[in-house]
Amino acid sequence: MSNIAGKAYAMNVITPIRWYTAWMNKVIFWVALKFPSTLNGLLTLSLIHYARWVIIGRNQFPHIHPDQPKENLNYSYMLFFSNFNGSWDQYVDSFTFAIPTGLDMFWKWNIRYSRSVPLTPFHKYIQYNQIETTHYYNAYPLAASNDVKSAKKLRTALIAFDNATREVSDDEFQKQYNALLRGLQHDFGDMRPTPIVSMSAAQVEKRHRRDLRKAQQEKVPAIQEVDDE
Amino acid sequence: MSNVSGKAYALTTLIPIRNDHIGEVAYADIVRSRLENWNMLPNSPMAKVPETYLCRFYLIDDVYIESQPSGTGPDNWADFLPVTPNALRHAVLPKHDRLQSRYLVFSSELHGDRDTYLRGMWLAISEELKDVFGFCYGFDEVHNADDFVAYMKKCQLNVALFFNGSNDDPLEEQLKALYVKQEFSRFVVENQGLPTAELRKKFLTFIGRVAPTNVQFPSWTAGQYSLPKVQDKQQEAAL
Amino acid sequence: MTKSLDLFDIQGDVVRAYGRFGFPFARYVFFNIREGNEGREFIAAVTEKVTTSATWGTGPGMVPRPTVTTNIAFTYQGLKSLELPRASLIGFPEEFVSGMKPRKDILGDDGPSSPEYWDKIWRESREKNRHLDVHILVTINAQSPDLIEERFDWLMETADRFPNAIALLKGHRGDNGAEDLPYQDVHALIDPEIKQFCAKEHFGYTDGIGDPYFEGLADAPERIAGRGTQMADGTWAPLATGEFLLGHIDEAQEYPPAPKPYLLSRNGTYMVYRKLHENVNSFDQFLERESKDYPGGKELLAAKFVGRWRDNGAPLAHAPDAKSKAEWDKKFNALPADSPEQDQMLSDFTYDNDMSGAKCPFSSHIRRINPRASLQMKDGQQPGSYEYNPHAFDTPGALANRRRILRRGLPYGDSTDRSTDRGNHGIIIMMLNADIARQFEFVQQQWINYGNDFRAGNDKEILLGNHSKEYPSKAVIQVDPNSDEVPYFVRNIPRLVETRGGDYFFIPSLTALRLIAKGLIDPT
Numbered sequence: 001m002s003n004i005a006g007k008a009y010a011m012n013v014i015t016p017i018r019w020y021t022a023w024m025n026k027v028i029f030w031v032a033l034k035f036p037s038t039l040n041g042l043l044t045l046s047l048i049h050y051a052r053w054v055i056i057g058r059n060q061f062p063h064i065h066p067d068q069p070k071e072n073l074n075y076s077y078m079l080f081f082s083n084f085n086g087s088w089d090q091y092v093d094s095f096t097f098a099i100p101t102g103l104d105m106f107w108k109w110n111i112r113y114s115r116s117v118p119l120t121p122f123h124k125y126i127q128y129n130q131i132e133t134t135h136y137y138n139a140y141p142l143a144a145s146n147d148v149k150s151a152k153k154l155r156t157a158l159i160a161f162d163n164a165t166r167e168v169s170d171d172e173f174q175k176q177y178n179a180l181l182r183g184l185q186h187d188f189g190d191m192r193p194t195p196i197v198s199m200s201a202a203q204v205e206k207r208h209r210r211d212l213r214k215a216q217q218e219k220v221p222a223i224q225e226v227d228d229e
Numbered sequence: 230m231s232n233v234s235g236k237a238y239a240l241t242t243l244i245p246i247r248n249d250h251i252g253e254v255a256y257a258d259i260v261r262s263r264l265e266n267w268n269m270l271p272n273s274p275m276a277k278v279p280e281t282y283l284c285r286f287y288l289i290d291d292v293y294i295e296s297q298p299s300g301t302g303p304d305n306w307a308d309f310l311p312v313t314p315n316a317l318r319h320a321v322l323p324k325h326d327r328l329q330s331r332y333l334v335f336s337s338e339l340h341g342d343r344d345t346y347l348r349g350m351w352l353a354i355s356e357e358l359k360d361v362f363g364f365c366y367g368f369d370e371v372h373n374a375d376d377f378v379a380y381m382k383k384c385q386l387n388v389a390l391f392f393n394g395s396n397d398d399p400l401e402e403q404l405k406a407l408y409v410k411q412e413f414s415r416f417v418v419e420n421q422g423l424p425t426a427e428l429r430k431k432f433l434t435f436i437g438r439v440a441p442t443n444v445q446f447p448s449w450t451a452g453q454y455s456l457p458k459v460q461d462k463q464q465e466a467a468l
Numbered sequence: 469m470t471k472s473l474d475l476f477d478i479q480g481d482v483v484r485a486y487g488r489f490g491f492p493f494a495r496y497v498f499f500n501i502r503e504g505n506e507g508r509e510f511i512a513a514v515t516e517k518v519t520t521s522a523t524w525g526t527g528p529g530m531v532p533r534p535t536v537t538t539n540i541a542f543t544y545q546g547l548k549s550l551e552l553p554r555a556s557l558i559g560f561p562e563e564f565v566s567g568m569k570p571r572k573d574i575l576g577d578d579g580p581s582s583p584e585y586w587d588k589i590w591r592e593s594r595e596k597n598r599h600l601d602v603h604i605l606v607t608i609n610a611q612s613p614d615l616i617e618e619r620f621d622w623l624m625e626t627a628d629r630f631p632n633a634i635a636l637l638k639g640h641r642g643d644n645g646a647e648d649l650p651y652q653d654v655h656a657l658i659d660p661e662i663k664q665f666c667a668k669e670h671f672g673y674t675d676g677i678g679d680p681y682f683e684g685l686a687d688a689p690e691r692i693a694g695r696g697t698q699m700a701d702g703t704w705a706p707l708a709t710g711e712f713l714l715g716h717i718d719e720a721q722e723y724p725p726a727p728k729p730y731l732l733s734r735n736g737t738y739m740v741y742r743k744l745h746e747n748v749n750s751f752d753q754f755l756e757r758e759s760k761d762y763p764g765g766k767e768l769l770a771a772k773f774v775g776r777w778r779d780n781g782a783p784l785a786h787a788p789d790a791k792s793k794a795e796w797d798k799k800f801n802a803l804p805a806d807s808p809e810q811d812q813m814l815s816d817f818t819y820d821n822d823m824s825g826a827k828c829p830f831s832s833h834i835r836r837i838n839p840r841a842s843l844q845m846k847d848g849q850q851p852g853s854y855e856y857n858p859h860a861f862d863t864p865g866a867l868a869n870r871r872r873i874l875r876r877g878l879p880y881g882d883s884t885d886r887s888t889d890r891g892n893h894g895i896i897i898m899m900l901n902a903d904i905a906r907q908f909e910f911v912q913q914q915w916i917n918y919g920n921d922f923r924a925g926n927d928k929e930i931l932l933g934n935h936s937k938e939y940p941s942k943a944v945i946q947v948d949p950n951s952d953e954v955p956y957f958v959r960n961i962p963r964l965v966e967t968r969g970g971d972y973f974f975i976p977s978l979t980a981l982r983l984i985a986k987g988l989i990d991p992t
Contacts, residue, residue, distance in 0.1 A: 002268055006454050007920075010285045012334070014292060016326065029390035033231060039392065044846060044860040046923075048394035049283060050338040052239045055389045061332070062243050062384045065366035069248075069329040077292060079241070079386075081336050083283045085920060089906065096720065097870060098861040106390075118722035129293055134264040135286040137275040139400055141454040143407050144920045148395050151406035157851070158413060159441050174425040177432075178954035181417060183851030185946045185955040186830070188414040189925020191407070192456065192939055195918045196573045199566075211269055418942050418957045422761045 003133045004201055006141020007194040010133040011082045015110040016075035019058050028105055041099035049083040049145045078110060085144040142191045150187035157184055232388045235397035240337045242384040244365045245330040256364040257331040261288050263361050276452035277353040280346055280400050284337035292326045340399045344378050351377040404449040412439045473684035477735045477977045480519035481539040482900055483685055485876050486609040492656035492665045494878055495616050498637040499604040501549035506633030508550055512985035513626045514540055536610040536619045541739050541973035546603030550984055555991045559727025563905045567594055568971045574909055576917040576934035581967035588647055589639030590969025605973055643892045654878035654896050670746045670883040670893045673774055674781035677814050680872040682707040690808045694815035697865040698841045712874055713737050714902055719869045724902040728991035735977030737900050740908045742970035745894040748883045750962040758958050772945050773930045775834035785817040788827035823854040825946035830922040836915045836929040843867045853949035871911050874900035904972055935961045
């Protein structure tokens with residue numbers, strides 16, 4: 001089980017909403033999409049790769065086969081998925097301190113949502129409703145969201161610089177090179193393996209790496225399955 | 230449609246797992262166990278699936294209700310009554326929902342079109358998928374990429390809000406940009422203070438080696454989680 | 469909302485950095501407890517001399533200024549040895565229970581900072597022999613070495629009354645290769661030019677200017693500028709008391725999690741004690757090497773490492789170059805020495821006009837450990853620039869308010885001989901906060917040894933970062949995006965500071981001390 005892949009943490013939260021207030025959440029989300037300034041705080045935090053909210057109506061759990069029993073639920077459900085950088089504590093704390101109103105806006109119609117301030121009840125609310133990720137994949141574990149964004153900026157600027165300076169004088173080259181570096185002065189951060197997220201995660205990581213070396217030789221069997229298919 | 234943000238797509242699927250067992254192990258637990266094994270491999274099978282930014286698998290065993298003592302709408306009505314009748318007090322407590330099936334959740338942030346992505350996923354790792362999804366309702370009828378696309382569409386949920394905190398470039402471009410950032414950062418540090426003519430020469434060599442416009446190579450590989458050591462890079466640069 | 473704290477209940481080292489109040493000498497003494505009953509009697513005896521936070525003076529509610537102070541703190545194992553009930557012990561947070569040594573991966577205590585190189589007392593604590601565990605820290609601060617000795621003698625006499633219960637722990641390194649000293653001595657450095665005590669440390673920087681200002685602190689109100697939290701209207705407000713003292717509301721509008729019963733934790737706090745060796749030779753060489761090509765020269769580059777000029781602590785935010793520094797100095801020197809006005813010049817600044825880091829670099833020491841409101845940034849018009857993004861966050865200091873730390877402690881050793889790194893010199897830093905993981909450990913791990921929040925990827929803080937040869941460190945010295953200048957890269961940063969030991973302590977209130985001494989802690 002791993003919520004972590006390199007510098008990214010996968011958070012999964014599932015919370016019930018009254019089916020008759022679910023539409024209000026949808027309206028709020030629609031407003032956020034139409035008026036992106038509502039997400040200003042989230043963007044400034046810059047901790048998130050991608051995140052999403054999904055509302056499953058109580059009759060909308062996928063039913064894809066006649067053998068599958070139909071669901072019979074009192075509530076609709078809101079699923080929240082986030083890929084963020086940093087530890088769980090840092091993430092939840094950042095939200096609470098930086099954008100408490102935003103948090104409340106998205107979660108307020110969920111059953112018994114605790115409000116984002118004070119902190120500890122909110123921590124508990126998220127923890128109780130969080131599901132661990134079984135397998136998490138990140139195409140760039142060495143890169144935080146900031147790194148991905150600044151990499152794009154840097155590459156674009158570098159290509160433009162190269163194209164613009166092939167034929168110029170040395171002086172002009174130096175001038176433009178200086179301007180290039182000046183313009184990218186916040187984009188040169190090194191990228192290396194992440195800081196430890198928590199002692200438990202570090203221990204799991206150590207065991208994992210040890211097991212990886214073992215697994216190279218032997219295929220690790222699943223739970224003892226009586227009949228192999 | 231809010232599954233998209235520019236060219237980035239948020240695919241959310243809930244796949245119901247059959248309520249059956251092998252010996253004393255439930256199918257859902259087998260699914261979980263096989264996915265855990267993916268964590269033991271040198272790298273995730275999803276690294277082979279083109280255009281995957283980030284993705285995750287988890288199981289919903291049941292839905293939870295967190296009962297907090299804070300007030301919500303109906304509770305507040307109770308506040309106005311001098312005495313809260315027991316029936317009302319019970320009525321406003323959250324009800325207990327149960328799911329009839331356990332679900333495998335597959336959620337992916339990807340670049341481009343959903344169907345192309347799913348097709349690419351089948352072509353890259355159909356064996357690994359059968360190994361895990363084989364325990365889900367109806368997956369035994371999935372034999373090819375088209376079947377897989379249709380199957381996943383049935384399991385798909387629409388996203389109410391997709392927040393893109395990054396960009397929507399093709400994965401190859403993101404990886405190339407990261408590689409270029411890493412290399413150029415090293416270049417500017419190593420060549421600080423050089424006289425212009427020399428700097429310029431070194432820069433041209435650098436561009437030749439790093440090839441910023443060639444998205445394929447050289448670059449980071451999908452899922453790369455370690456870096457070559459400094460000494461290796463120096464040897465490489467000397468070549 | 470004004471609030472007054474029960475100053476007679478809070479230990480004095482919490483509200484005062486004694487060094488600043490005319491106590492340039494200190495001694496840190498460590499004990500191991502072998503037996504609970506007599507251990508508690510020892511605590512009772514020491515508590516009678518513990519200094520509180522009471523205001524010094526002759527007015528009502530004040531006490532005369534002491535010539536020597538004494539304070540006491542405990543590790544988790546110490547509290548356990550004093551036989552606190554398990555129901556209380558399990559209320560302590562995970563990091564305090566484990567102590568600092570096992571957290572080395574979080575703190576970045578690797579390479580030369582790893583525990584195998586620590587002073588013997590710390591190397592052997594919490595290993596196989598329980599008699600070598602550090603349980604109690606007693607700190608003695610005084611105006612002269614004689615007074616230290618006098619109080620120390622009293623302390624040892626008191627300990628000697630309980631020979632089967634209390635053992636002094638040796639194992640501190642000292643001058644001339646000493647490995648097994650019975651205590652850690654520290655003292656303010658003497659400024660060679662004016663031949664008086666100064667607030668400098670061994671790299672030459674003026675230290676101890678920044679210190680959080682919180683509600684109820686009976687300190688001069690004008691000291692709040694720069695030390696409190698920045699408000700949207702440009703004023704400063706005190707931080708919530710609960711960030712630094714248990715039993716009071718904190719910045720998250722709640723009481724910080726604390727062990728039961730209430731009287732055990734209220735008015736107490738946690739202290740992180742770390743012995744940091746300073747590689748003065750490496751520092752000098754590094755500064756020399758990197759400043760050769762740096763336009764602006766050596767002292768400006770040295771200032772860029774920290775965010776303040778070495779000689780008098782002038783903040784780069786107000787004195788970003790030689791010219792403005794000269795003007796700043798003129799104004800500063802015209803004011804009476806150590807006056808509130810001088811203090812304002814040192815402390816009252818923000819980064820609002822320096823969002824791009826051209827004045828104070830993003831990897832400089834003071835910007836990393838207290839970013840003020842500078843994390844509320846958005847891309848500016850000009851490439852390479854950030855702008856202040858008002859109203860993105862709930863309050864300007866939202867991301868920094870919960871990461872503030874009170875700093876105590878003094879330098880140790882002598883660094884006149886700068887020809888080697890192997891000398892005995894550094895600082896003992898004691899960091900006080902209500903939540904070790906959220907405050908100290910977070911800053912150490914996320915802001916000192918890592919830089920993502922500063923858009924600097926893995927770039928570390930220049931002075932304290934755990935730089936290694938395996939992945940050579942660099943730092944960017946930013947420039948004005950509207951200028952013609954080119955950013956300067958400081959390269960191959962050596963590890964300038966090495967951990968030589970330490971642990972996590974709990975500083976109880978006077979009430980708690982008395983209850984612990986009587987064995988009356990009971991959370992039932």
